Amino acid sequence: MKKPIIKSSRLLILLVCLIFLAACSGSTENSKPAEPKTAANSSPAGKIPKAAETAEGMIAQKAGWLMKKHFDEDIEAVKPIDWFKYRNFYDETFKPIMEQEIGHYFEKHKNLTSEEVYNYLVYTLGSGQYERFYKPLTAFTHGFQAPELPTEKTDTVETAETPKQANALILIDASGSMKAEVPGGVKMDLAKAAIQQFAAELTEGTNVSLLVYGHIGTGSDADKAKSCQAIESIFPLAKYEKASFQQATDSFQASGWTPLAGAINKAAELLSAYPSDQYANxxxxxxxxxxxxxxxxxxxxxxxxxxxxxxxxxxxxxxxDDPGQKQLKAVAEAGGGEYATVKNKEELETQIIKKWRPSVFEIAGKQGVPAHEYVDKISELTNYKVHLTDLSNYEKSRIANATYFLSNQQLIDDKTKEKVLSIIEKRNRLRNDHFEQIYKMKKQKLEEAKNIIDQKVSDWKDQWEK
Known part of the structure; x- marks a missing residue:
């Protein structure tokens, strides 16, 4: 009777041992230290590709991984008129993500050289869209064709309607906000210079007038009534005369409020004696x-x-700003005209050429390259360069902002910060100079082609007018 009892006791002891071993095994497994985790999508410094040092290399670079993951391509390459979309998306959505990601990375990768810091920031924040606009820029051709020019006289008599007298009224906002600076200078100074250039190049015989509004008083409530009534014709409607027009534009400064409706009503009053059947207003x-x-x-x-x-x-x-754009665009549409927005000196000059000059260059009879074709081609060419320059400047701004963030968080020292900022500036200048060089070369060829065709037509006219 004792043997079964002994057998059962041994079996019980064996079972207890197995349970104990299993528990110890589980405890040992659970006590293992957790594997270290790396920040999502981050790469060790040794695996970060070296940033391109040539313009061609930067143009061919791939989009930074954060850009590809979080930045819509159409927002990054937004049209100049909608640049607020880029700024708002960057400030409100992208920047917090960017700061969190690069902060994680540099907490784990300290004491990097300035080149390593720059390489990582390009790998993270660089634009991959340069080729999108660079290829059509480099492949750009004018496409102008000379008109057919008969080599023998015919009995056909060509008649042309007598062109209407052109009247051009220029209204310039001289409210206090025009004292602000934009890339290229003070808004008021840039506007004056562009208007002077525009008036000087009006078709010969065009009457021009310059009206200024908001140029009296200040932006204070006390001066509002006086400023809102400040609408003055400082160059009466007449043929352009350089010295007098220059004197008129120099006679006022940016000052008060913005009586835009009153200025338009004043223009209507001045033009009331010039009906459209005789005048092009x-x-x-x-x-x-x-x-x-x-x-x-x-x-x-x-x-x-x-x-x-x-x-x-x-x-x-x-x-x-956005509300201003909406109103001004609606005003132009109500007036049967066109609206454009600009944010710097270069764009102001370009848009005046694009939006204004064609409306007063009315060429009758045979002509060389039509004005609208020339302006369309200049606009197309400029559009490529502006997009490329914007992409370049946006990339510079993103990487510079990231550098300042790292410095403020003491993740890089001041010496490294200054070196990185220097690299950023040099690479941005290298890109933009390259874009400008190609743009100027293409523009020169376009203008040369136009001049050859125009001269050919002019010579043909001279031949038959003798």
């Missing part, structure tokens, strides 16, 4: 903001277009 406005004097500029522009003078209203918005 146009109103050109440079403004940096919305109406601030309680008027309705949309209604004023619509009235100007519907009256017998039928003056078209063209507007350039200079460094305008």
């Amino acid at each position: 146009s109103v050109y406005i440079v403004s940096d903001g919305i109406e601030t004097c309680g008027g309705d500029p949309i209604a004023a522009a619509k009235k100007l277009q519907e009256q017998s003078i039928q003056a078209k209203v063209h507007i350039i918005g200079f460094d305008v």
